[in-house]
Amino acid sequence: xxxxxxxxxxxxxxxxxxxxxxxxxxxxxxxxxxxxxxxxxxxxxxxxxxxxxxxxxxxxxxxxxxxxxxxxxxxxxxxxxxxxxxxxxxxxxxxxxxxxxxxxxxxxxxxxxxxxxxxxxxxxxxxxxxxxxxxxxxxxxxxxxxxxxxxxxxxxxxxxxxxxxxxxxxxxxxxxxxxxxxxxxxxxxxxxxxxxxxxxxxxxxxxxxxxxxxxxxxxxxxxxxxxxxxxxxxxxxxxxxxxxxxxxxxxxxxxxxxxxxxxxxxxxxxxxxxxxxxxxxxxxxxxxxxxxxxxxxxxxxxxxxxxxxxxxxxxxxxxxxxxxxxxxxxxxxxxxxxxxxxxxxxxxxxxxxxxxxxxxxxxxxxxxxxxxxxxxxxxxxxxxxxxxxxxxxxxxxxxxxxxxxxxxxxxxxxxxxxxxxxxxxxxxxxxxxxxxxxxxxxxxxxxxxxxxxxxxxxxxxxxxxxxxxxxxx
Numbered sequence: 001x002x003x004x005x006x007x008x009x010x011x012x013x014x015x016x017x018x019x020x021x022x023x024x025x026x027x028x029x030x031x032x033x034x035x036x037x038x039x040x041x042x043x044x045x046x047x048x049x050x051x052x053x054x055x056x057x058x059x060x061x062x063x064x065x066x067x068x069x070x071x072x073x074x075x076x077x078x079x080x081x082x083x084x085x086x087x088x089x090x091x092x093x094x095x096x097x098x099x100x101x102x103x104x105x106x107x108x109x110x111x112x113x114x115x116x117x118x119x120x121x122x123x124x125x126x127x128x129x130x131x132x133x134x135x136x137x138x139x140x141x142x143x144x145x146x147x148x149x150x151x152x153x154x155x156x157x158x159x160x161x162x163x164x165x166x167x168x169x170x171x172x173x174x175x176x177x178x179x180x181x182x183x184x185x186x187x188x189x190x191x192x193x194x195x196x197x198x199x200x201x202x203x204x205x206x207x208x209x210x211x212x213x214x215x216x217x218x219x220x221x222x223x224x225x226x227x228x229x230x231x232x233x234x235x236x237x238x239x240x241x242x243x244x245x246x247x248x249x250x251x252x253x254x255x256x257x258x259x260x261x262x263x264x265x266x267x268x269x270x271x272x273x274x275x276x277x278x279x280x281x282x283x284x285x286x287x288x289x290x291x292x293x294x295x296x297x298x299x300x301x302x303x304x305x306x307x308x309x310x311x312x313x314x315x316x317x318x319x320x321x322x323x324x325x326x327x328x329x330x331x332x333x334x335x336x337x338x339x340x341x342x343x344x345x346x347x348x349x350x351x352x353x354x355x356x357x358x359x360x361x362x363x364x365x366x367x368x369x370x371x372x373x374x375x376x377x378x379x380x381x382x383x384x385x386x387x388x389x390x391x392x393x394x395x396x397x398x399x400x401x402x403x404x405x406x407x408x409x410x411x412x413x414x415x416x417x418x419x420x421x422x423x424x425x426x427x428x429x430x431x432x433x434x435x436x437x438x439x440x441x442x443x444x445x446x447x448x449x450x451x452x453x454x455x456x457x458x459x460x461x462x463x464x465x466x467x468x469x470x471x472x473x
Contacts, residue, residue: 004341007275007355013331016079017273017312017358018197025071025201031215033239037065039407040234040243042220044068045077046392047385048249049203050400053121056210058404065213065241067220067234069253073200076251079330079362080393081271081302081314083292084118085136085191086111089389090371090419091473092159099418101159107417108160112190114398119192121397127202129195130307134290136191137177140184141346143458144451145296149184152296165190176286177293179347191292193304194393222258223248225380232381245376245407248384251392252363262426264365264387265437270332271314272340273306273358277351282309284350293347297451298444298464301343311351313344316441330360364390370473373422374399376406383407436470443467 014020039055041048044066052064068074088111095104115133122129140146153166166188179185208214215238222235223246234241250257252266277285287293293303303313337359345352367373367387372395376383383406385399386392402414414420428436447461 004338005353005355007357009275009357010355010359011357012337012359013329014358014360015074015330016197016360016362017271018082018195019073019078020358021195022197022201025073025204027071028214028216030217031067031236031238031241035065035239035241036063037213037241037243038063039065039245039247040232040241041066041247041249042223042234043075043249043251043253044072044204044214044216045075045249045251046200046203046396047251047399048247049077049200049207050397051247051249051385051403052207052212052400053203053210054401054404055407056207056212058408060211064211065215065243066207067218067236067241068214068216069219071216072204072214073197075253076362076364076392077200077396078197079271079360080196080269080390081292081312082194082196082304082306082393083136083191083302083391084115084131084194084393085292085391086115086165086188086394087136087191087391088372088395089391091369094369094371095418095422098422103416103418105160106413107419110398110414110417111394112165114394115190115192117401118394118397122199122202125202125206127199127206129199129202131192131194131199132290133189133192134175134292135187135189136294137291138186138188138294138296139179139182139347140296141179141181142183142452144460146184147458148460149186149296153186161188175289175291177289177291178284178286179293180349181346187291193290193292193306195307196393199393220257223382225377225382244381246382247403247407248382249386251365251386251388254365254386262429264367265427266363267316267366267389267437268332268361268363269314269316269390270336270340270359270361271312272337272344272356273312274310274344274351274354275357276309277311277354281350281354285348295347297448298461298467299441299448301340301347303344303347310357311344311348311354313340313347315340315343330362332359332361336361364388364392367424368427368472369424370471371419371422371424372399373419373424374402374406375421375423376403378409440467440471443470 447464
């Protein structure tokens, strides 16, 4: 950290920069004791809150409770990069195998509609989350990335994206964004910048105003299915909640629940935010369109220009801790901070002297086949959604609307989407999965270095291809 300019206000952790800016919310009361509801949602992040929101909007007399270990937005919902985008992490071929290609295309088009849905609801409900629909810009900074970016666009245009939805662009055809060393650029209009904490705390307020009970500071120990004589139940440290339907919306924290340690891999992602940049630097960089920005590297980064003119940039860093250990306050390692700062300066050399003001980390959920899913078992009364692999800001909204229809037993276009009911095997036990993720991450980083250092390397490194096969993506 000695070579990285640090602000006098530098902080590492404290949940996230987003919550540092807004202030941590006042804690709601915990569950007062054993209770009874129609629906109980475990987890007050985007997935849980959207599910509660759409259920109450559709059926106001429904008794809905949300149970949260910390506070609404404590997890990935309050720590992410603020990308509200139509990106979908799962393998299109896997979904098409069970439902056909047309169904997967329908899922992708539904993701595009979801970007509009989130923006519309935020506006209608008075949630000010600094939303700017500037689209998404992806850049390539070497020949291998340029080839991969072109191939990715061609691939996506076979799976639901039309040319207007994503395409390569010329520098003078889009708002100026001067990324150093960029040799190619792509643009999609289906994305918006958001302030994650403002979105999740605003949504929690709206849900509560609708009559949903949110119990914070209530750790869940176990989720029990419907039995011969017992209703589904959520066992907490303060009592048990019985409900006709229980929704698990715990994403990267799923492994903390009894019996579900290996369901999803808790993967860590980290971010840094600079101090606000002066106007003369923005004159050099551009970024007037406020697009969300990513690159075509294997160990990719994601960034945004914040409402107060900072640059916030993130990446995987240390992707998985031994034993699936999870942080409590978002602190991240010095070497990860250094790596993100180096990525920032590679993209924007002129910001090398701008101090870093905040660093933080968060955990997201990764299924063994890297494919998100929504599920509702009418026999057990248990449902869940997640495994978004880092694309959850929009995907969680689509999941919430889908869970609403599944709980209300309505057959709709959403319940027919191919991620509904998708099943996958569990992860390998520790320490095998820790070793595997270290190997995969190391191969991707080495592949990036090789591609960037060899000017005539026009194709993706074989090491990256090996890593992808090992990961099972």
